[in-house]
Amino acid sequence: MSVRIERRLRQPRWLSVVVPLGSVAFAFVTIAIVLAATGHNPAHTFAKLFQSAFTDSGALSATLVSATPLAFTGLAAAAAFRMNLFNIGAEGQLYFGVIGAIAIAVVLGDGVAKPVTIAAMCVAGAAAGAAWAAIPGVLRAFARTNEIITSLMLNYVAALVLNYLIFDSHSYWRDTTSPSAAVFPQGKAIPDAATWPFATIGGIAGGIAVPLGLGIAAVVGTALWVLYKHTRFGFELQVIADSPRAARYAGMRTRRKILAVMCISGAIAGLGGAAQVGNFDHLLDPRSLQQQLFGYSGIVVAALARYNPFAVVVIAVLLGGLKNAGFALQGVDFPSGLVGVMQGIFLFSVLGGEILVRYRVRLFRPGRVSRTEPAA
Amino acid sequence: MACRGITKRFPGVLANDRVDFDAIEGEVHALLGENGAGKSTLSNILTGLYRADEGELEIHGQPVAFHSPRDALDAGICMVHQHFRLVEPFTVAENVILGDHRDVGRSFRIDPRAIERRVAELGQRYGLAIDPRARIWQLSVGEQQRVEILKALYREARVLILDEPTAVLTPQEASELFVTLRAMAAEGRTVIFISHKLHEVMAVADRVTVLRRGCSIATVPVGETSSRALAALMVGRELEGSKPHQRQTVGDVVLSVEGLWADGDRGVAAVKDVSLEVRGGEIVGIAGVAGNGQRELAETITGLRSASDGVVRVDGVALRNGDPRAAIHARVAHIPEDRLHTGVAPSLSIASNVVLKSYREDAHSRGPMLRLRAIGDRATRLIKQFDVHTSGPHVPARQLSGGNLQKVVIGREFMGTPRVVIAAAPTRGLDVGAIESVHAYLRDASELNVAVLLISEDLDEILALADRIVVLYEGHIAGEVDADVATVEEIGLLMAGGHAG
Numbered sequence: 001m002s003v004r005i006e007r008r009l010r011q012p013r014w015l016s017v018v019v020p021l022g023s024v025a026f027a028f029v030t031i032a033i034v035l036a037a038t039g040h041n042p043a044h045t046f047a048k049l050f051q052s053a054f055t056d057s058g059a060l061s062a063t064l065v066s067a068t069p070l071a072f073t074g075l076a077a078a079a080a081f082r083m084n085l086f087n088i089g090a091e092g093q094l095y096f097g098v099i100g101a102i103a104i105a106v107v108l109g110d111g112v113a114k115p116v117t118i119a120a121m122c123v124a125g126a127a128a129g130a131a132w133a134a135i136p137g138v139l140r141a142f143a144r145t146n147e148i149i150t151s152l153m154l155n156y157v158a159a160l161v162l163n164y165l166i167f168d169s170h171s172y173w174r175d176t177t178s179p180s181a182a183v184f185p186q187g188k189a190i191p192d193a194a195t196w197p198f199a200t201i202g203g204i205a206g207g208i209a210v211p212l213g214l215g216i217a218a219v220v221g222t223a224l225w226v227l228y229k230h231t232r233f234g235f236e237l238q239v240i241a242d243s244p245r246a247a248r249y250a251g252m253r254t255r256r257k258i259l260a261v262m263c264i265s266g267a268i269a270g271l272g273g274a275a276q277v278g279n280f281d282h283l284l285d286p287r288s289l290q291q292q293l294f295g296y297s298g299i300v301v302a303a304l305a306r307y308n309p310f311a312v313v314v315i316a317v318l319l320g321g322l323k324n325a326g327f328a329l330q331g332v333d334f335p336s337g338l339v340g341v342m343q344g345i346f347l348f349s350v351l352g353g354e355i356l357v358r359y360r361v362r363l364f365r366p367g368r369v370s371r372t373e374p375a376a
Numbered sequence: 377m378a379c380r381g382i383t384k385r386f387p388g389v390l391a392n393d394r395v396d397f398d399a400i401e402g403e404v405h406a407l408l409g410e411n412g413a414g415k416s417t418l419s420n421i422l423t424g425l426y427r428a429d430e431g432e433l434e435i436h437g438q439p440v441a442f443h444s445p446r447d448a449l450d451a452g453i454c455m456v457h458q459h460f461r462l463v464e465p466f467t468v469a470e471n472v473i474l475g476d477h478r479d480v481g482r483s484f485r486i487d488p489r490a491i492e493r494r495v496a497e498l499g500q501r502y503g504l505a506i507d508p509r510a511r512i513w514q515l516s517v518g519e520q521q522r523v524e525i526l527k528a529l530y531r532e533a534r535v536l537i538l539d540e541p542t543a544v545l546t547p548q549e550a551s552e553l554f555v556t557l558r559a560m561a562a563e564g565r566t567v568i569f570i571s572h573k574l575h576e577v578m579a580v581a582d583r584v585t586v587l588r589r590g591c592s593i594a595t596v597p598v599g600e601t602s603s604r605a606l607a608a609l610m611v612g613r614e615l616e617g618s619k620p621h622q623r624q625t626v627g628d629v630v631l632s633v634e635g636l637w638a639d640g641d642r643g644v645a646a647v648k649d650v651s652l653e654v655r656g657g658e659i660v661g662i663a664g665v666a667g668n669g670q671r672e673l674a675e676t677i678t679g680l681r682s683a684s685d686g687v688v689r690v691d692g693v694a695l696r697n698g699d700p701r702a703a704i705h706a707r708v709a710h711i712p713e714d715r716l717h718t719g720v721a722p723s724l725s726i727a728s729n730v731v732l733k734s735y736r737e738d739a740h741s742r743g744p745m746l747r748l749r750a751i752g753d754r755a756t757r758l759i760k761q762f763d764v765h766t767s768g769p770h771v772p773a774r775q776l777s778g779g780n781l782q783k784v785v786i787g788r789e790f791m792g793t794p795r796v797v798i799a800a801a802p803t804r805g806l807d808v809g810a811i812e813s814v815h816a817y818l819r820d821a822s823e824l825n826v827a828v829l830l831i832s833e834d835l836d837e838i839l840a841l842a843d844r845i846v847v848l849y850e851g852h853i854a855g856e857v858d859a860d861v862a863t864v865e866e867i868g869l870l871m872a873g874g875h876a877g
Binding site: 004230231233236239242246248249 | 443678679680699700701703704710712714717718719720721722723724728732733735736741744745746748
């Protein structure tokens with residue numbers, strides 16, 4: 001038998017439902033084999049995975065906490081990738097969002113009403129993220145520099161800036177007064193007026209706490225959808241993404257739009273930084289931020305959601321659950337490496353399955369490939 | 377070589393419907409048909425790019441099934457595409473062996489001398505003189521085409537398929553090509569010649585197969601038919617004889633170009649000191665062999681390309697240099713040469729492409745929001761008015777056939793009530809029926825006192841439509857002739873860089 005992969009001329013609608021489901025099923029079967037081979041009970045592990053991600057007491061609330069920054073970085077990636085602009089810099093843009101949001105929160109202190117402080121944090125975070133994204137944006141739009149490389153490199157610069165602010169200087173963000181800060185450098189905590197609320201849904205087992213940040217992410221996702229589908233700006237972006245020459249032919253200002261998209265993408269990532277500080281971290285912690293890799297995970301979220309802003313929020317919750325479940329599974333008899341293998345198989349199957357939407361695999365017998373001999 | 381009942385379906389289209397056709401050894405067989413008639417699909421099936429859904433291919437009476445272009449090459453079928461498949465920085469000899477996976481091409485080491493000798497020898501034998509060591513980018517388009525043919529000869533092709541080979545040639549070069557094709561046929565090879573130009577088919581082919589709407593209509597020996605009969609077969613009805621062009625009483629100068637210079641894509645001057653004027657109601661033709669600055673001239677006038685010197689005026693007002701929006705505001709309509717990537721955004725819907733230039737207007741947007749319903753209505757109107765064959769305004773533009781795509785572009789440009797129309801190769805690759813309607817639109821425009829600049833490599837088209845003909849050679853104006861008295865030979869000479877005698 002020989003195998004040939006051919007491009008599909010049309011993509012039936014049912015494929016975009018069947019393929020992801022099939023990929024997930026394939027992933028679970030493969031993971032089950034790995035689990036069985038390493039001496040774990042697959043059914044038991046899957047049950048525990050599901051419980052610790054969604055059904056245990058407080059599990060769903062914890063999942064939403066993990067999902068919030070992923071939703072923002074996923075939207076940031078989706079906003080840019082849809083336009084064929086590969087902004088890999090959501091990581092650094094989120095860091096700057098954190099820096100901006102903390103600065104404004106500390107400046108305003110406790111004397112201002114909570115909604116005002118929260119709004120100011122959102123604006124400052126988005127502005128800082130957008131400013132950081134504007135660097136690769138300007139380079140791409142006016143100097144034709146590859147934005148993948150510049151935005152990626154700026155992530156490292158942003159990480160060094162975080163370290164500098166807390167560990168290597170007596171900056172505005174560093175706590176120099178409290179006793180614990182004298183032992184180990186740490187950031188200033190934001191005032192109580194700047195902490196973001198949670199909305200509680202349902203009364204069973206404490207209910208589910210939905211962070212304000214996730215709500216804002218859902219609003220941003222909707223706004224992004226309207227922007228792309230219903231506005232002149234979005235129309236121009238679609239044309240530019242599809243054919244830059246046609247855009248120029250139609251008199252569109254291509255370079256400004258490229259810069260604008262990069263800034264929107266950076267602003268969303270920066271907003272994610274503000275939400276992370278307001279809802280969860282409450283201070284600038286370079287180590288923890290750099291370990292989480294929110295920006296890079298956002299790219300995976302966007303890819304799984306096929307750049308659809310609504311799907312991004314849903315996928316972020318699923319991946320947030322997977323991440324939390326991973327922590328819960330780890331233990332004496334369950335090495336963290338195995339958790340990583342499970343997550344890897346899962347992502348690989350789902351992303352790899354995408355190829356089946358665009359291509360079909362054909363099998364045929366080699367005897368019929370070449371010229372058939374006339375019947376003797 | 378023979379096809380039996382070849383059928384190929386694309387989403388919503390039956391591109392080939394039970395096509396039967398056979399070409400024998402030693403003949404030049406023409407495939408003639410309207411655009412969307414299935415010529416390209418059929419040739420793609422013959423060369424293994426597509427697979428037929430139904431039907432059989434036979435070579436020397438044996439059924440074959442191609443799974444890739446390589447299978448077709450192995451069976452001795454080579455194709456010269458309209459857009460050449462050559463590697464520009466490579467030499468002629470290197471291009472010739474490229475992709476050849478028999479002995480020499482397959483070995484790790486290649487012997488350039490031996491290949492160059494063989495290429496030179498083949499070139500001499502078939503009158504395809506060319507330096508095997510020249511690099512492709514140094515060659516003219518006509519010479520590049522010779523390289524493509526040499527490639528086929530080097531591979532000892534039994535069947536050579538040429539897709540619209542004369543589009544890029546001067547009339548003189550075209551007749552040289554015909555001599556080569558006849559020589560190849562005389563050796564027992566089969567030449568399949570795809571064209572929509574009737575007089576070329578009459579001049580070079582032994583037999584003609586006419587395709588219409590995906591079906592093979594008839595195969596006739598050229599000796600037993602006439603251009604008129606073939607045209608009727610192609611279109612499925614009698615064509616009105618091309619009526620002599622009514623000379624307009626021309627108005628004031630609308631478009632004026634003064635001392636225009638512009639750089640080409642390589643940074644070398646491609647438009648050199650071009651000055652011309654087009655009056656309202658006048659059609660001025662720009663003739664020239666492809667690649668002599670026509671595309672750059674059209675792009676510079678419409679602001680897509682920055683002029684390095686000179687000025688473009690519409691109704692006496694100078695347009696801002698290098699700003700397509702300035703040209704759009706001055707109502708300069710542009711039918712670009714590259715329809716699929718410049719004229720439209722191919723993945724977007726017909727509706728989006730219909731408002732590609734007018735989405736900023738009040739009719740199509742309110743504040744920052746698009747009026748999607750109004751846009752859809754306009755697209756529906758255009759589809760009806762310009763007779764675009766499609767299932768609706770939401771179909772992506774790239775799914776349209778060449779003719780229908782051009783109708784969308786022309787419809788959009790003409791619905792904007794233009795002052796000037798810059799039409800670059802507006803009928804390239806279109807069928808006779810569609811060409812007729814494009815010509816009618818251009819004539820209608822000139823009757824409405826619009827200034828029309830028609831850039832075309834098709835001399836017949838320019839002679840049929842233009843009032844005056846300007847010939848471009850290497851970016852400058854080689855000469856200007858009056859369409860009433862000009863002859864093809866005279867223009868051909870100017871196109872080749874000679875002087876009008």
